[in-house]
Amino acid sequence: MKTNLLSLRTNRNLSRKELGKAIGVQDYNIADWENGRTEPSITKIIALADFFDVSVDFLIGRSFKDDRLCHIYEGMSEYIRTFQNDPYHRQITELIDNLNDKDKRKVLDLLKHIIKDFI
Numbered sequence: 001m002k003t004n005l006l007s008l009r010t011n012r013n014l015s016r017k018e019l020g021k022a023i024g025v026q027d028y029n030i031a032d033w034e035n036g037r038t039e040p041s042i043t044k045i046i047a048l049a050d051f052f053d054v055s056v057d058f059l060i061g062r063s064f065k066d067d068r069l070c071h072i073y074e075g076m077s078e079y080i081r082t083f084q085n086d087p088y089h090r091q092i093t094e095l096i097d098n099l100n101d102k103d104k105r106k107v108l109d110l111l112k113h114i115i116k117d118f119i
Contacts, residue, residue, distance in 0.1 A: 001045075001060045006034045008052045008059075023047040 009019050009030070016027035016034075023044060032038040040048065049056045096104055 001039070002034050002036045004054075004059055004061055005030075005048065008048075008054065009034070012052075019051070022051055 016030040020027045020030050033040050049059045
């Protein structure tokens with residue numbers, strides 16, 4: 001659980017204090033869980049899963065039965081963490097998030113066409 005919890009928290013750029021406040025615990029509790037010194041109660045596990053919008057199975061590490069999937073997830077997490085701090089990526093994402101699916105497809109097709117000219 002400690003690996004997934006740490007990854008979820010850092011991918012959202014949350015401090016331990018912010019996460020603790022959101023689920024009703026102290027920051028040192030979050031540190032203990034992330035470092036494997038203690039385990040949260042089932043009610044806190046559920047609160048964490050709800051907060052991060054993941055399953056309890058995922059949170060406690062039961063979702064990936066194949067190590068290859070773990071590596072894919074870790075790679076995606078690193079990719080997401082890298083682009084969260086990119087102001088252009090954030091602006092593009094905010095603009096696209098407000099579109100419906102049909103318009104998102106149009107923007108994607110247009111971007112592919114534009115980017116093709118730069119590659």
